[in-house]
Every structure is written in structure tokens, then in C-alpha cells.
Amino acid sequence: MRPLTIQRLFLQCAALAGILFVVVIIALKAGAVEVSLFALGRDLIRVIVHHGSEIKSDYGLIVMNIRLPRILLGIFVGASLAVAGTGFQALLRNPLADPYVLGVSNGAALGAILALLVSPHLALLPAVADLLTPLGAFLGAAATIAAVYFLGRREGQIDSTTLLLGGVITGSFLAAIIMFLMTSETGSNLRGMAYWLMGNLSTSLQPSVYWILWLGFLVGAGAIYTTASDLNLLLSGEKEAMHLGVDLPRVRLVVYIAASLLTGLAVSVSGSIGYVGLLVPHVMRQIFGSDHRVLLPTAAFGGAIAVVIADTIGRTVVPPAELPVGAMTALAGAPLFIYLLRRRMA
């Protein structure tokens, strides 16, 4: 018997934070412009102590103003998608569930596009207009998961296969609407079809948006974490969980809303990046076990690491062109997905 202790949880998270740090350093170094480790360290410290203006060199500007924001965005997106995927997998009792497979990412993308289309017609303060895209993405995500959830129910029980099929079909339906909007609304500031359907981390964002993202992540991931112990019990079934004292309607509501928030925020700044929310929880489960009190935070770190690595490879593998990060995650993720699917059916 080795029950989880807070010390062990912290140790595991610290180890992953260390790996993430190393990955971030490598990602900062990698690229067309060579950066020495020494210069990198010096400039990082300058940024941290708010002396960024002292950075004179060109490469310092590239690293701090282009690479670092992109890496931070990757960390946010990866962590959000992985936590949302972990929540969906436990709640829907389906190891193949994730925001992308369930169509939730496309729902969020559609919501964000609609918000982008509508916002110029509304006389809004710039600060409020900035909020409109993430809000639209959140609403799109929440509406999609509600629809997929009802599609996936049969005789009052969630049916795994129906649910997945419902998600895939909803996702492709929404992708078609996105393509229609992108094609008919050429010229508006919509960032392009590949951005929304494949995912991309190259957007430059207002500093205020960063605050919204990280605040949203803390709220969403925190809310899901409060249900960690309930999610553990859901592994043996909804009825059993209720007999063990899980307030299922509350847990369901908290996880759906929080996971929609995380997906919505991530998609509103990066488009639909697939497979992160699906595969990262699986890998972490192999390493750290199925206990959601460990799984949720480790999946957040794992998602961040995975997305930063995928994006770094994507922007360095065929210079000077860049592969969208979603293409990289799909290249690695799709075969793994098929492996999991086949193992489950065996």
C-alpha cells in the first residue's frame, strides 16, 4: 500500500517542471539565429528583473520578443488541452476522448471566428473586444460538448462508440462551417483556415490577453482539480461513484464548464491543436498511475512539454518554412491513437 502523499506529488511535479525548463531552454536556442547559452541566461535574467531594455543584440530581441512569447503560449495551450482531455476522459469514461476528437476544439474555433466576425460591428472598448474572441470560443466549446454528450447517450447511459462517432461527426460538420465562413469572408481579419483547423502558435498577442489566458487556466484547471478524487471513483462507473458519495451532477457540471473554458481559451489563441489532450494523459497514466490528483498536474506539465517540443520541431525542421504545430502533433499523435484504439478493441 503506497497512498499518495503531498510530498510525492510535489516531487513528481518538480521533476516535470525541471524537464519543461530544459525543453524551454532548448527551444529558445533552436532556430535560424544561433544563441549561446551564456547570452541566453544573461538575457533571461535581464527580462526577469525588468531590465529587458538593456538587451542590445538583435538575437536577444528575436529570442525574447519572438521565441519566448511563442514558447509561453505553447506551454499554456499544451497544459490547457491536456488537463481538459484528462477531465473529458474520466468524466465520459472513455480513454479516447479529448477536445479535438470530440469536436470541442472545432466548436471553440467556430465560436472564436464568429466572435471575430461580429466584433467589428459592435462598438466595443478595445479591452472588451479582446475578451470577445476567447468568450466566443468558450461558448462554442461548451455548446459542442453539450451536443456531443446528448448524441452519445443511449438509454440514459453514455455509449463509448456512439459518443466518439458523435464527436467525430460534429467535428467535421463544424470544420465544414469554418471552411464556408473562411471562404465567404475573405479579407476580414480571420487569420486563415489552416490556423483554425491545424493550430498555430505564431500569433502575437496583446499583453492583456496573456493575463486572461493564465487567469483562465488557473480557474479552469483549479476547478477540475477540486474534482480529482471524484474522477478517480468514476473510473469504476457512474453508479458506483454515486454509491461512494460522488455528487455526480455537480462534478459533471464543473468538469464540462472548466474543460470547455480551457479548450476555448487555448483554441482562441492557437486554433485546434489535436491529440495533445488525448495522448498526454495516457503517457502520464503509464508513468504516474491513474490517480487524478497526480494525473491532472502531471498532464499539465506533459502537455506543455509536448506542445513546446512539437512547435520547436515544426519551426526548425524545414527552414525557413514553418510547419503548423497541429500538423506535428497529428503526425506523432494519429499513429499512437490507432495503437490505443486497437489495443482497446483486442
Place this chain on the structure above:
Amino acid sequence: MSTVAPSAVGAMRSPGEATRANNEVRLSVEQVSYAYSPNPTQAPLFTLEASSFQARAGEIVAILGPNASGKSTLLKLIAGTLEPLSGKVLLNGFPTHSLTARTRAQRIAMVQQESQLLFPARAWEFVLQGRHPHGRALRFESATDIAVARNALAQVGAAQLSDRWMAELSGGEKQRVILARALAQQPLLLLLDEPTLHLDIAAQVDLLHGLRHLAVENRYTVVVVTHELNLAGEYADQVVLIQRGRCLRVGPPGVVYQRELLEQVFQTPLSVELGPSGRPRVNVVADRESR
């Protein structure tokens, strides 16, 4: 001899049962009824007519009846997961249906037919789940939780299974671990829905014998739904006989186990005699033609 006189049953009580007259009623099922219909405008597909019985601490009640007679429905009504159409189920005076999920789980433990785990778990992790309703917030397990879980595993004779994966266990071993999780809830009321299904005869006797012991030792009230007439006759203090949603008879096995009644309920020729333990024993009469 087809029936047993009530006085003979009284004489057979074990020492643990003898003190029960001093105990207050713990579980009281009062004229509980239920109707199930998929559509409110239609006549219900299934009804459970008003049923009543009472049980004290340390008592085992067996609910018996053919398939689709309403046994499991009655168990869910007792568990409080279904709301009765009329009547009430009181546990220490509180209606079980109106308790919150958490309070209910502190007082009532349910052992259901085997369920599939989504991701692998070790036996001890599974048993610790029973501590969930007693924990707070993120529910990091306290020393008490661990001691209770250890004790629960030991009580069902499964201490050596602690570090095994649930998926590796045999049917009987798994049933023990599931029972241990229920014990870890430290309930007042232990409900079991066909716990002997998929178990071989030795494991069945083991389980019921263990329940008998636990009921007396931990002062549980145990309600078990089963098809095993003889195991129920051997180990239950009371049996509730149900047929097509009607509660036909409640009482000690020696009173309820009458040949004509059981034959009528189970629609098959039977014989009832007194076993070596003084409890009634039901036999299937295989040769239908000769009767």
C-alpha cells in the same frame, strides 16, 4: 417434513443473534412502493407494491425471488438511489432518499455486480476509494484511512491481495476486494446485489460465512439480494420473498420456506427439509413427470 416450526428456529439462533432483541430497529422499510414507466402518460411497465420489513444491527436480510420480480428495485429503494412512489425507507430514523450522496455513502455501502474498471488500479487503491465519503477536499489519505482500509482487507481475508492489480484477480478474490471497499466505508447498512453470481460454491459459502461474521462483529445491518435459496436459508435472519413486484412473505427462513409457497413463486417442483444445521434446505425435484 416440509416446514419448520417457528420455535425450532428460535432455538437455533447463534449467541450473536440472541442479543438482538435488545437492539433498536435500524432499517425500517415502511409500505414502500415504486412504479417504473418510460413515459408518464402510459401505464407503468413495472410496479413494486407496498412492501415492509424491519432489520436490526447485526442482522442479515435476504431478498429472494425469481428474475425480474423487483428484488434489485427494492434494494435501490433501500439504498436511497430511487425515490419511492409512496412509503419510506428509514435508516436510524432518516429517510435514505433525502440524504446527500456523501452522507448516504457514509452510512450505506453497496456491493454491486462486478463492474469494469476504465484504467488499471491496484487492490489497495480500490479499497481506499471506500474512504472517499469520509475525506475532505482533495482527500489525501490519512493514517486512519490507511488503517481502516488495511483492516477491511484483513477482515475479508484479502490482506495478501493488497498490491495486486484488480484485473489480475479471480472472481472470488475480486468480490472480496469489492466487499473490503464497502467495509472501508464503515457503513451502518451493507447492501449486496447478487454477490454470489459468478462465484464457485466454495467462494459463495466463504462470502456468506464472512458476511455472517462481519454483521455480528461490526454491527452491520446486511441486506442481500440473491438467487441462492439454500445459502440464504443458512445465513439469513430474515428473508423477504418477492414475486412480480409483490412482497409475499417476510420472516425467518424456517417460516417462509414452505414447499407450496416456494413452488408457486419459483414455478418449479421443490422439496423443503430441515438441514443438519437446523435451517431449512430446499432441493430441486428433478423428475417432474413422477409428481
